[in-house]
Amino acid sequence: MEEAGFGSRYWPSVLILGVGLAVVTYAYMTLRMGSISRPGPGAFPLVLGLFMTATGVVSTLTIAWKSRAGELPARVVQPDEEEQERFDLKVALFVILALGVFALFVENFGLAPAIFAQIFITASIGNKLSWTARLLLAAGAAAAATLMFAVLLSVPVPIVKWPFGR
Secondary structure, X not given: OOEOOHHHHHHHHHHHHHHHHHHHHHHHHHOOOEOOOOEOOOHHHHHHHHHHHHHHHHHHHHHHHHHHHOOOOOEOOOOOOOOOOOOOHHHHXXXXXXXXXXXXXXXXXXXXXXXXXXXXXXXXXXXXXXXXXXXXXXXXXXXXXXXXXXXXXXOOOOOOOOOOOO
């Protein structure tokens, strides 16, 4: 076992911090910010970069504080090879299927059926949810996506569309 040094504890936080700073710098230097009432194309990346930077700073400081207080383990514990998860082809195929169904459905049937189908397929991967739970989860996600994108954000996407004739 190896000692847990700077890299093993801090690198994820520093990576998030670095990406956040890069996004903030790029958005501020190259994109138009606009105003509060009419945000420009750089407003969202700037805010996202600021959140990432803040997350990286808080995470790095938390790790440093816990390290000094002795709350983190002195050694990194590696799981046994039998305990490590292996690549599961079934899961990968279900995820690819769900993305493909979403891409086909959003154009032909609208946002709500596309989200419903995608969530239902991905919820079916582990067989841990009952059919009723999968249907409720998919319906709730479709309703939430419709509310968020079509109503609150006014994204011009059809909610439900029937492609078979008029």
